[in-house]
Amino acid sequence: MNLWQEQSISQPPILTLRSAQKAWDIPIVDQHYQTLLDASSQAERARLVAVSAKDSGSWLNALPLSVLGNLPEDNSFRISAGLRLGARLCEPHVCRCKKLVDELGRHGLSCQLSAGRHSRHSALNDSLHRALISCKVPNVLEPNGILRDDQKRPDGLTLIPWQQGKALVRDVTCVDTVAETYLRGPAWRLGYAANKAEELKRHKYRELDGRYLFCPVAFETFGTFRNEASSLIQQIGKRIAEATGETRSLSLNSGLIFD
Ligand SMILES: [Zn+2]
Incomplete structure:
Protein backbone atom coordinates (compact mmCIF):
# COMPACT_ATOMS: atom_id res chain seq x y z
CA MET A 1 0.00 0.00 0.00
CA SER A 41 3.49 19.69 -28.11
CA GLN A 42 0.10 20.33 -29.70
CA ALA A 43 0.78 17.81 -32.50
CA GLU A 44 2.04 15.15 -30.11
CA ARG A 45 -0.96 15.66 -27.87
CA ALA A 46 -3.30 15.22 -30.84
CA ARG A 47 -1.48 11.98 -31.74
CA LEU A 48 -1.58 10.63 -28.18
CA VAL A 49 -5.26 11.39 -27.75
CA ALA A 50 -6.10 9.82 -31.13
CA VAL A 51 -4.09 6.64 -30.67
CA SER A 52 -5.44 6.19 -27.15
CA ALA A 53 -9.00 5.97 -28.49
CA LYS A 54 -10.16 2.37 -28.44
CA ASP A 55 -11.24 2.11 -32.08
CA SER A 56 -8.24 3.84 -33.59
CA GLY A 57 -6.17 0.69 -33.25
CA SER A 58 -8.83 -1.70 -34.56
CA TRP A 59 -6.89 -2.22 -37.78
CA LEU A 60 -4.18 -3.95 -35.75
CA ASN A 61 -6.68 -6.70 -34.94
CA ALA A 62 -7.73 -7.29 -38.55
CA LEU A 63 -6.75 -10.70 -39.85
CA PRO A 64 -3.81 -10.18 -42.21
CA LEU A 65 -5.37 -11.71 -45.33
CA SER A 66 -4.12 -10.47 -48.67
CA VAL A 67 -7.32 -11.53 -50.48
CA LEU A 68 -9.25 -9.04 -48.34
CA GLY A 69 -6.65 -6.33 -48.79
CA ASN A 70 -5.78 -6.61 -45.09
CA LEU A 71 -2.13 -7.46 -45.54
CA PRO A 72 -0.13 -4.24 -45.79
CA GLU A 73 3.27 -4.56 -47.38
CA ASP A 74 6.21 -4.13 -44.99
CA ASN A 75 6.82 -0.46 -45.59
CA SER A 76 3.14 0.46 -45.22
CA PHE A 77 3.03 -1.40 -41.94
CA ARG A 78 6.25 0.27 -40.77
CA ILE A 79 4.80 3.70 -41.54
CA SER A 80 1.37 2.98 -40.05
CA ALA A 81 2.81 1.63 -36.81
CA GLY A 82 5.48 4.37 -36.70
CA LEU A 83 2.86 7.10 -37.06
CA ARG A 84 0.95 5.71 -34.10
CA LEU A 85 4.09 5.56 -32.02
CA GLY A 86 5.40 8.97 -33.07
CA ALA A 87 8.59 7.27 -34.28
CA ARG A 88 11.15 8.66 -36.71
CA LEU A 89 10.10 7.52 -40.16
CA CYS A 90 12.38 9.21 -42.65
CA GLU A 91 15.30 11.54 -43.15
CA PRO A 92 14.25 15.20 -43.23
CA HIS A 93 13.81 16.42 -46.82
CA VAL A 94 11.93 18.94 -48.91
CA CYS A 95 8.61 17.83 -50.39
CA ARG A 96 7.59 18.50 -54.02
CA CYS A 97 5.29 21.21 -52.61
CA LYS A 98 8.43 22.89 -51.20
CA LYS A 99 7.48 22.32 -47.58
CA LEU A 100 9.91 20.69 -45.21
CA VAL A 101 9.21 17.08 -44.27
CA ASP A 102 10.63 16.38 -40.84
CA GLU A 103 11.83 13.04 -39.52
CA LEU A 104 8.30 12.12 -38.33
CA GLY A 105 7.16 12.13 -41.96
CA ARG A 106 3.63 13.36 -41.26
CA HIS A 107 3.59 16.01 -43.93
CA GLY A 108 2.55 13.48 -46.60
CA LEU A 109 -0.72 12.84 -44.76
CA SER A 110 -2.01 16.30 -45.59
CA CYS A 111 0.16 17.43 -48.52
CA GLN A 112 -1.95 18.71 -51.41
CA LEU A 113 0.32 16.87 -53.84
CA SER A 114 0.19 13.53 -52.06
CA ALA A 115 -1.46 10.73 -54.01
CA GLY A 116 -2.27 8.95 -50.75
CA ARG A 117 -5.17 11.28 -50.06
CA HIS A 118 -7.08 9.86 -53.02
CA SER A 119 -6.27 6.24 -52.34
CA ARG A 120 -7.31 6.57 -48.69
CA HIS A 121 -10.60 8.07 -49.79
CA SER A 122 -11.36 5.32 -52.31
CA ALA A 123 -10.25 2.55 -49.96
CA LEU A 124 -12.61 3.84 -47.30
CA ASN A 125 -15.48 4.29 -49.70
CA ASP A 126 -14.92 0.87 -51.23
CA SER A 127 -14.89 -0.78 -47.79
CA LEU A 128 -18.25 0.77 -46.97
CA HIS A 129 -19.59 -0.29 -50.36
CA ARG A 130 -18.57 -3.90 -49.72
CA ALA A 131 -19.77 -3.82 -46.11
CA LEU A 132 -23.23 -2.71 -47.29
CA ILE A 133 -23.25 -5.51 -49.89
CA SER A 134 -22.42 -7.94 -47.05
CA CYS A 135 -25.58 -6.85 -45.27
CA LYS A 136 -27.53 -7.27 -48.49
CA VAL A 137 -28.01 -3.60 -49.23
CA PRO A 138 -27.27 -2.90 -52.90
CA ASN A 139 -25.58 0.42 -53.36
CA VAL A 140 -23.80 2.42 -56.02
CA LEU A 141 -20.69 4.55 -55.91
CA GLU A 142 -20.77 8.20 -56.92
CA PRO A 143 -24.43 8.38 -57.98
CA ASN A 144 -25.39 10.96 -60.57
CA GLY A 145 -28.36 13.28 -60.52
CA ILE A 146 -29.41 13.33 -56.89
CA LEU A 147 -28.35 16.96 -56.50
CA ARG A 148 -29.08 19.86 -58.79
CA ASP A 149 -25.50 21.00 -58.49
CA ASP A 150 -23.48 18.57 -60.61
CA GLN A 151 -20.25 19.63 -58.92
CA LYS A 152 -21.42 17.98 -55.74
CA ARG A 153 -21.53 14.26 -56.12
CA PRO A 154 -21.68 12.21 -52.91
CA ASP A 155 -19.69 8.98 -52.63
CA GLY A 156 -22.47 6.43 -52.39
CA LEU A 157 -26.20 5.77 -52.42
CA THR A 158 -28.15 2.72 -51.29
CA LEU A 159 -30.61 1.51 -53.91
CA ILE A 160 -33.14 0.45 -51.30
CA PRO A 161 -34.38 2.31 -48.22
CA TRP A 162 -31.99 2.23 -45.27
CA GLN A 163 -34.22 3.70 -42.56
CA GLN A 164 -37.50 5.62 -42.32
CA GLY A 165 -38.25 4.60 -45.93
CA LYS A 166 -35.32 6.65 -47.20
CA ALA A 167 -32.20 5.67 -49.07
CA LEU A 168 -28.85 6.35 -47.46
CA VAL A 169 -26.45 8.79 -49.10
CA ARG A 170 -22.88 8.80 -47.81
CA ASP A 171 -19.90 11.00 -48.35
CA VAL A 172 -16.59 9.87 -46.97
CA THR A 173 -13.43 11.69 -46.13
CA CYS A 174 -10.15 10.99 -44.42
CA VAL A 175 -8.71 14.01 -42.65
CA ASP A 176 -5.33 14.36 -41.06
CA THR A 177 -5.39 14.43 -37.26
CA VAL A 178 -2.22 16.52 -37.13
CA ALA A 179 -2.84 18.82 -40.11
CA GLU A 180 -1.94 22.43 -39.30
CA THR A 181 -5.54 23.58 -39.79
CA TYR A 182 -6.76 21.28 -37.04
CA LEU A 183 -3.84 21.93 -34.72
CA ARG A 184 -4.88 25.56 -34.63
CA GLY A 185 -8.13 24.41 -33.03
CA PRO A 186 -8.41 22.28 -29.91
CA ALA A 187 -6.79 19.29 -31.63
CA TRP A 188 -6.25 17.59 -28.29
CA ARG A 189 -9.98 16.95 -28.22
CA LEU A 190 -10.61 13.41 -29.39
CA GLY A 191 -11.88 13.30 -32.96
CA TYR A 192 -11.77 17.06 -33.41
CA ALA A 193 -10.68 16.83 -37.06
CA ALA A 194 -13.22 14.11 -37.91
CA ASN A 195 -16.09 15.93 -36.23
CA LYS A 196 -15.18 19.14 -38.00
CA ALA A 197 -15.12 17.31 -41.34
CA GLU A 198 -18.52 15.73 -40.65
CA GLU A 199 -20.01 19.13 -39.90
CA LEU A 200 -18.70 20.53 -43.18
CA LYS A 201 -20.07 17.60 -45.16
CA ARG A 202 -23.46 17.90 -43.53
CA HIS A 203 -23.55 21.55 -44.48
CA LYS A 204 -22.43 20.84 -48.05
CA TYR A 205 -25.20 18.29 -48.60
CA ARG A 206 -27.95 20.02 -46.59
CA GLU A 207 -30.07 20.10 -49.76
CA LEU A 208 -30.59 16.32 -49.40
CA ASP A 209 -32.47 16.72 -46.12
CA GLY A 210 -35.93 15.28 -46.23
CA ARG A 211 -35.40 13.26 -49.41
CA TYR A 212 -32.52 11.06 -48.27
CA LEU A 213 -30.77 10.07 -45.09
CA PHE A 214 -27.38 11.66 -45.36
CA CYS A 215 -24.41 10.30 -43.44
CA PRO A 216 -21.01 11.96 -43.48
CA VAL A 217 -18.28 9.42 -42.78
CA ALA A 218 -15.10 11.07 -41.57
CA PHE A 219 -12.03 9.13 -40.54
CA GLU A 220 -8.78 10.55 -39.33
CA THR A 221 -5.35 9.48 -40.48
CA PHE A 222 -4.57 8.36 -36.94
CA GLY A 223 -7.48 5.92 -37.04
CA THR A 224 -10.10 7.85 -35.10
CA PHE A 225 -13.65 8.10 -36.37
CA ARG A 226 -16.38 9.88 -34.55
CA ASN A 227 -20.09 10.39 -34.11
CA GLU A 228 -21.79 9.77 -37.43
CA ALA A 229 -19.22 7.37 -38.90
CA SER A 230 -19.22 5.42 -35.68
CA SER A 231 -22.98 5.11 -35.56
CA LEU A 232 -23.17 4.05 -39.24
CA ILE A 233 -20.52 1.40 -38.66
CA GLN A 234 -22.42 0.11 -35.64
CA GLN A 235 -25.58 -0.14 -37.72
CA ILE A 236 -23.86 -1.85 -40.65
CA GLY A 237 -22.09 -4.24 -38.27
CA LYS A 238 -25.39 -5.13 -36.64
CA ARG A 239 -27.02 -5.79 -40.00
CA ILE A 240 -24.10 -7.93 -41.20
CA ALA A 241 -24.40 -9.92 -37.98
CA GLU A 242 -28.12 -10.43 -38.64
CA ALA A 243 -27.57 -11.32 -42.31
CA THR A 244 -24.67 -13.70 -41.80
CA GLY A 245 -25.07 -14.90 -38.22
CA GLU A 246 -21.47 -13.78 -37.67
CA THR A 247 -21.74 -11.97 -34.35
CA ARG A 248 -18.15 -10.71 -34.51
CA SER A 249 -19.12 -8.44 -37.43
CA LEU A 250 -20.09 -5.88 -34.84
CA SER A 251 -17.47 -6.43 -32.17
CA LEU A 252 -14.53 -6.31 -34.57
CA ASN A 253 -14.80 -3.00 -36.32
CA SER A 254 -11.63 -3.86 -38.15
CA GLY A 255 -13.37 -6.86 -39.70
CA LEU A 256 -15.99 -4.56 -41.13
CA ILE A 257 -13.73 -1.77 -42.21
CA PHE A 258 -11.21 -3.96 -43.91
CA ASP A 259 -13.50 -6.78 -44.92
ZN1 LIG B 1 4.09 18.44 -49.71
Whole structure:
Protein backbone atom coordinates (compact mmCIF):
# COMPACT_ATOMS: atom_id res chain seq x y z
CA MET A 1 0.00 0.00 0.00
CA ASN A 2 2.85 2.39 0.86
CA LEU A 3 4.64 1.70 -2.41
CA TRP A 4 1.43 2.30 -4.35
CA GLN A 5 0.76 5.57 -2.56
CA GLU A 6 4.25 6.80 -3.34
CA GLN A 7 3.39 6.55 -7.01
CA SER A 8 -0.21 7.64 -6.98
CA ILE A 9 -1.95 10.89 -6.18
CA SER A 10 -5.30 9.04 -6.00
CA GLN A 11 -6.94 7.44 -3.04
CA PRO A 12 -6.60 3.62 -2.85
CA PRO A 13 -9.52 1.74 -4.43
CA ILE A 14 -12.52 1.04 -2.21
CA LEU A 15 -12.44 -2.28 -0.34
CA THR A 16 -14.74 -4.19 -2.70
CA LEU A 17 -12.57 -3.32 -5.73
CA ARG A 18 -9.20 -4.08 -4.20
CA SER A 19 -8.97 -7.59 -5.59
CA ALA A 20 -9.07 -6.23 -9.16
CA GLN A 21 -5.64 -5.49 -10.60
CA LYS A 22 -7.01 -2.80 -12.88
CA ALA A 23 -8.40 -0.82 -9.94
CA TRP A 24 -4.76 -0.39 -8.86
CA ASP A 25 -3.26 0.04 -12.33
CA ILE A 26 -5.63 2.53 -13.92
CA PRO A 27 -5.04 5.51 -11.59
CA ILE A 28 -1.27 5.25 -12.10
CA VAL A 29 -1.55 4.71 -15.86
CA ASP A 30 -3.92 7.70 -16.13
CA GLN A 31 -1.51 9.79 -14.13
CA HIS A 32 1.41 8.92 -16.45
CA TYR A 33 -0.78 9.57 -19.47
CA GLN A 34 -1.74 13.02 -18.18
CA THR A 35 1.90 13.87 -17.41
CA LEU A 36 2.82 12.83 -20.95
CA LEU A 37 0.04 14.97 -22.44
CA ASP A 38 1.03 17.99 -20.35
CA ALA A 39 4.63 17.74 -21.52
CA SER A 40 3.76 17.28 -25.21
CA SER A 41 3.49 19.69 -28.11
CA GLN A 42 0.10 20.33 -29.70
CA ALA A 43 0.78 17.81 -32.50
CA GLU A 44 2.04 15.15 -30.11
CA ARG A 45 -0.96 15.66 -27.87
CA ALA A 46 -3.30 15.22 -30.84
CA ARG A 47 -1.48 11.98 -31.74
CA LEU A 48 -1.58 10.63 -28.18
CA VAL A 49 -5.26 11.39 -27.75
CA ALA A 50 -6.10 9.82 -31.13
CA VAL A 51 -4.09 6.64 -30.67
CA SER A 52 -5.44 6.19 -27.15
CA ALA A 53 -9.00 5.97 -28.49
CA LYS A 54 -10.16 2.37 -28.44
CA ASP A 55 -11.24 2.11 -32.08
CA SER A 56 -8.24 3.84 -33.59
CA GLY A 57 -6.17 0.69 -33.25
CA SER A 58 -8.83 -1.70 -34.56
CA TRP A 59 -6.89 -2.22 -37.78
CA LEU A 60 -4.18 -3.95 -35.75
CA ASN A 61 -6.68 -6.70 -34.94
CA ALA A 62 -7.73 -7.29 -38.55
CA LEU A 63 -6.75 -10.70 -39.85
CA PRO A 64 -3.81 -10.18 -42.21
CA LEU A 65 -5.37 -11.71 -45.33
CA SER A 66 -4.12 -10.47 -48.67
CA VAL A 67 -7.32 -11.53 -50.48
CA LEU A 68 -9.25 -9.04 -48.34
CA GLY A 69 -6.65 -6.33 -48.79
CA ASN A 70 -5.78 -6.61 -45.09
CA LEU A 71 -2.13 -7.46 -45.54
CA PRO A 72 -0.13 -4.24 -45.79
CA GLU A 73 3.27 -4.56 -47.38
CA ASP A 74 6.21 -4.13 -44.99
CA ASN A 75 6.82 -0.46 -45.59
CA SER A 76 3.14 0.46 -45.22
CA PHE A 77 3.03 -1.40 -41.94
CA ARG A 78 6.25 0.27 -40.77
CA ILE A 79 4.80 3.70 -41.54
CA SER A 80 1.37 2.98 -40.05
CA ALA A 81 2.81 1.63 -36.81
CA GLY A 82 5.48 4.37 -36.70
CA LEU A 83 2.86 7.10 -37.06
CA ARG A 84 0.95 5.71 -34.10
CA LEU A 85 4.09 5.56 -32.02
CA GLY A 86 5.40 8.97 -33.07
CA ALA A 87 8.59 7.27 -34.28
CA ARG A 88 11.15 8.66 -36.71
CA LEU A 89 10.10 7.52 -40.16
CA CYS A 90 12.38 9.21 -42.65
CA GLU A 91 15.30 11.54 -43.15
CA PRO A 92 14.25 15.20 -43.23
CA HIS A 93 13.81 16.42 -46.82
CA VAL A 94 11.93 18.94 -48.91
CA CYS A 95 8.61 17.83 -50.39
CA ARG A 96 7.59 18.50 -54.02
CA CYS A 97 5.29 21.21 -52.61
CA LYS A 98 8.43 22.89 -51.20
CA LYS A 99 7.48 22.32 -47.58
CA LEU A 100 9.91 20.69 -45.21
CA VAL A 101 9.21 17.08 -44.27
CA ASP A 102 10.63 16.38 -40.84
CA GLU A 103 11.83 13.04 -39.52
CA LEU A 104 8.30 12.12 -38.33
CA GLY A 105 7.16 12.13 -41.96
CA ARG A 106 3.63 13.36 -41.26
CA HIS A 107 3.59 16.01 -43.93
CA GLY A 108 2.55 13.48 -46.60
CA LEU A 109 -0.72 12.84 -44.76
CA SER A 110 -2.01 16.30 -45.59
CA CYS A 111 0.16 17.43 -48.52
CA GLN A 112 -1.95 18.71 -51.41
CA LEU A 113 0.32 16.87 -53.84
CA SER A 114 0.19 13.53 -52.06
CA ALA A 115 -1.46 10.73 -54.01
CA GLY A 116 -2.27 8.95 -50.75
CA ARG A 117 -5.17 11.28 -50.06
CA HIS A 118 -7.08 9.86 -53.02
CA SER A 119 -6.27 6.24 -52.34
CA ARG A 120 -7.31 6.57 -48.69
CA HIS A 121 -10.60 8.07 -49.79
CA SER A 122 -11.36 5.32 -52.31
CA ALA A 123 -10.25 2.55 -49.96
CA LEU A 124 -12.61 3.84 -47.30
CA ASN A 125 -15.48 4.29 -49.70
CA ASP A 126 -14.92 0.87 -51.23
CA SER A 127 -14.89 -0.78 -47.79
CA LEU A 128 -18.25 0.77 -46.97
CA HIS A 129 -19.59 -0.29 -50.36
CA ARG A 130 -18.57 -3.90 -49.72
CA ALA A 131 -19.77 -3.82 -46.11
CA LEU A 132 -23.23 -2.71 -47.29
CA ILE A 133 -23.25 -5.51 -49.89
CA SER A 134 -22.42 -7.94 -47.05
CA CYS A 135 -25.58 -6.85 -45.27
CA LYS A 136 -27.53 -7.27 -48.49
CA VAL A 137 -28.01 -3.60 -49.23
CA PRO A 138 -27.27 -2.90 -52.90
CA ASN A 139 -25.58 0.42 -53.36
CA VAL A 140 -23.80 2.42 -56.02
CA LEU A 141 -20.69 4.55 -55.91
CA GLU A 142 -20.77 8.20 -56.92
CA PRO A 143 -24.43 8.38 -57.98
CA ASN A 144 -25.39 10.96 -60.57
CA GLY A 145 -28.36 13.28 -60.52
CA ILE A 146 -29.41 13.33 -56.89
CA LEU A 147 -28.35 16.96 -56.50
CA ARG A 148 -29.08 19.86 -58.79
CA ASP A 149 -25.50 21.00 -58.49
CA ASP A 150 -23.48 18.57 -60.61
CA GLN A 151 -20.25 19.63 -58.92
CA LYS A 152 -21.42 17.98 -55.74
CA ARG A 153 -21.53 14.26 -56.12
CA PRO A 154 -21.68 12.21 -52.91
CA ASP A 155 -19.69 8.98 -52.63
CA GLY A 156 -22.47 6.43 -52.39
CA LEU A 157 -26.20 5.77 -52.42
CA THR A 158 -28.15 2.72 -51.29
CA LEU A 159 -30.61 1.51 -53.91
CA ILE A 160 -33.14 0.45 -51.30
CA PRO A 161 -34.38 2.31 -48.22
CA TRP A 162 -31.99 2.23 -45.27
CA GLN A 163 -34.22 3.70 -42.56
CA GLN A 164 -37.50 5.62 -42.32
CA GLY A 165 -38.25 4.60 -45.93
CA LYS A 166 -35.32 6.65 -47.20
CA ALA A 167 -32.20 5.67 -49.07
CA LEU A 168 -28.85 6.35 -47.46
CA VAL A 169 -26.45 8.79 -49.10
CA ARG A 170 -22.88 8.80 -47.81
CA ASP A 171 -19.90 11.00 -48.35
CA VAL A 172 -16.59 9.87 -46.97
CA THR A 173 -13.43 11.69 -46.13
CA CYS A 174 -10.15 10.99 -44.42
CA VAL A 175 -8.71 14.01 -42.65
CA ASP A 176 -5.33 14.36 -41.06
CA THR A 177 -5.39 14.43 -37.26
CA VAL A 178 -2.22 16.52 -37.13
CA ALA A 179 -2.84 18.82 -40.11
CA GLU A 180 -1.94 22.43 -39.30
CA THR A 181 -5.54 23.58 -39.79
CA TYR A 182 -6.76 21.28 -37.04
CA LEU A 183 -3.84 21.93 -34.72
CA ARG A 184 -4.88 25.56 -34.63
CA GLY A 185 -8.13 24.41 -33.03
CA PRO A 186 -8.41 22.28 -29.91
CA ALA A 187 -6.79 19.29 -31.63
CA TRP A 188 -6.25 17.59 -28.29
CA ARG A 189 -9.98 16.95 -28.22
CA LEU A 190 -10.61 13.41 -29.39
CA GLY A 191 -11.88 13.30 -32.96
CA TYR A 192 -11.77 17.06 -33.41
CA ALA A 193 -10.68 16.83 -37.06
CA ALA A 194 -13.22 14.11 -37.91
CA ASN A 195 -16.09 15.93 -36.23
CA LYS A 196 -15.18 19.14 -38.00
CA ALA A 197 -15.12 17.31 -41.34
CA GLU A 198 -18.52 15.73 -40.65
CA GLU A 199 -20.01 19.13 -39.90
CA LEU A 200 -18.70 20.53 -43.18
CA LYS A 201 -20.07 17.60 -45.16
CA ARG A 202 -23.46 17.90 -43.53
CA HIS A 203 -23.55 21.55 -44.48
CA LYS A 204 -22.43 20.84 -48.05
CA TYR A 205 -25.20 18.29 -48.60
CA ARG A 206 -27.95 20.02 -46.59
CA GLU A 207 -30.07 20.10 -49.76
CA LEU A 208 -30.59 16.32 -49.40
CA ASP A 209 -32.47 16.72 -46.12
CA GLY A 210 -35.93 15.28 -46.23
CA ARG A 211 -35.40 13.26 -49.41
CA TYR A 212 -32.52 11.06 -48.27
CA LEU A 213 -30.77 10.07 -45.09
CA PHE A 214 -27.38 11.66 -45.36
CA CYS A 215 -24.41 10.30 -43.44
CA PRO A 216 -21.01 11.96 -43.48
CA VAL A 217 -18.28 9.42 -42.78
CA ALA A 218 -15.10 11.07 -41.57
CA PHE A 219 -12.03 9.13 -40.54
CA GLU A 220 -8.78 10.55 -39.33
CA THR A 221 -5.35 9.48 -40.48
CA PHE A 222 -4.57 8.36 -36.94
CA GLY A 223 -7.48 5.92 -37.04
CA THR A 224 -10.10 7.85 -35.10
CA PHE A 225 -13.65 8.10 -36.37
CA ARG A 226 -16.38 9.88 -34.55
CA ASN A 227 -20.09 10.39 -34.11
CA GLU A 228 -21.79 9.77 -37.43
CA ALA A 229 -19.22 7.37 -38.90
CA SER A 230 -19.22 5.42 -35.68
CA SER A 231 -22.98 5.11 -35.56
CA LEU A 232 -23.17 4.05 -39.24
CA ILE A 233 -20.52 1.40 -38.66
CA GLN A 234 -22.42 0.11 -35.64
CA GLN A 235 -25.58 -0.14 -37.72
CA ILE A 236 -23.86 -1.85 -40.65
CA GLY A 237 -22.09 -4.24 -38.27
CA LYS A 238 -25.39 -5.13 -36.64
CA ARG A 239 -27.02 -5.79 -40.00
CA ILE A 240 -24.10 -7.93 -41.20
CA ALA A 241 -24.40 -9.92 -37.98
CA GLU A 242 -28.12 -10.43 -38.64
CA ALA A 243 -27.57 -11.32 -42.31
CA THR A 244 -24.67 -13.70 -41.80
CA GLY A 245 -25.07 -14.90 -38.22
CA GLU A 246 -21.47 -13.78 -37.67
CA THR A 247 -21.74 -11.97 -34.35
CA ARG A 248 -18.15 -10.71 -34.51
CA SER A 249 -19.12 -8.44 -37.43
CA LEU A 250 -20.09 -5.88 -34.84
CA SER A 251 -17.47 -6.43 -32.17
CA LEU A 252 -14.53 -6.31 -34.57
CA ASN A 253 -14.80 -3.00 -36.32
CA SER A 254 -11.63 -3.86 -38.15
CA GLY A 255 -13.37 -6.86 -39.70
CA LEU A 256 -15.99 -4.56 -41.13
CA ILE A 257 -13.73 -1.77 -42.21
CA PHE A 258 -11.21 -3.96 -43.91
CA ASP A 259 -13.50 -6.78 -44.92
ZN1 LIG B 1 4.09 18.44 -49.71
